[in-house]
Amino acid sequence: GAVVSQHPSRVICKSGTSVKIECRSLDFQATTMFWYRQFPKQSLMLMATSNEGSKATYEQGVEKDKFLINHASLTLSTLTVTSAHPEDSSFYICSATGVAERGGSETQYFGPGTRLLVL
Amino acid sequence: AQKVTQAQTEISVVEKEDVTLDCVYETRDTTYYLFWYKQPPSGELVFLIRRNSFDEQNEISGRYSWNFQKSTSSFNFTITASQVVDSAVYFCARGNSSASKIIFGSGTRLSIRP
Numbered sequence: 692g693a694v695v696s697q698h699p700s701r702v703i704c705k706s707g708t709s710v711k712i713e714c715r716s717l718d719f720q721a722t723t724m725f726w727y728r729q730f731p732k733q734s735l736m737l738m739a740t741s742n743e744g745s746k747a748t749y750e751q752g753v754e755k756d757k758f759l760i761n762h763a764s765l766t767l768s769t770l771t772v773t774s775a776h777p778e779d780s781s782f783y784i785c786s787a788t789g790v791a792e793r794g795g796s797e798t799q800y801f802g803p804g805t806r807l808l809v810l
Numbered sequence: 811a812q813k814v815t816q817a818q819t820e821i822s823v824v825e826k827e828d829v830t831l832d833c834v835y836e837t838r839d840t841t842y843y844l845f846w847y848k849q850p851p852s853g854e855l856v857f858l859i860r861r862n863s864f865d866e867q868n869e870i871s872g873r874y875s876w877n878f879q880k881s882t883s884s885f886n887f888t889i890t891a892s893q894v895v896d897s898a899v900y901f902c903a904r905g906n907s908s909a910s911k912i913i914f915g916s917g918t919r920l921s922i923r924p
Binding site for chain 1: 853855857905907911912913914917919
């Protein structure tokens with residue numbers, strides 16, 4: 692079945708540093724990838740939509756200069772949290788859309804998430 | 811915004827009881843998709859079901875069943891004979907297509923007591 696991986700699974704960093712999170716589709720090409728953020732005991736909120744080779748589209752209220760998204764290939768998107776602060780601590784989940792099975796329909800597959808803690 | 815509402819914040823039942831999780835959605839579209847996901851304590855989302863707006867047939871998968879009612883814009887989820895392993899947060903969600911961005915409800919935290 693389709694697998695989407697995220698690396699790292701958890702990261703702790705100091706305030707002011709930048710953190711990069713990778714999202715990979717392992718056995719299919721992802722035309723579109725999405726980045727979601729989930730604060731404790733809350734729902735998932737879409738941050739941005741990322742298409743390979745083009746600039747990401749950010750949801751209202753998400754700072755594009757703070758959350759840099761690069762979708763350099765059909766299997767990799769990265770989210771960089773720049774100058775991270777404690778309020779950026781959250782669970783970041785990516786998803787990738789594509790056709791993973793021959794004859795199948797386009798489907799969205801979620802990664803396992805990355806827990807970021809900024810001290 | 812076309813919201814997804816899960817009015818039940820938390821539900822706690824004793825094992826083997828049946829439990830229904832409610833989901834009401836807003837939409838102005840003719841074509842849309844509805845989803846249910848399970849999120850155990852590990853955090854990883856587990857896909858449960860996807861239903862498009864043209865398919866109102868109810869679905870049963872083992873102890874899980876879903877009731878899609880377009881007339882009331884609801885897509886409720888029932889677990890029969892609940893088990894402790896069913897304890898998790900359950901999210902109802904909608905999207906414009908099977909692969910578009912997904913709008914999640916606020917989630918229902920389900921606790922199954924032994």
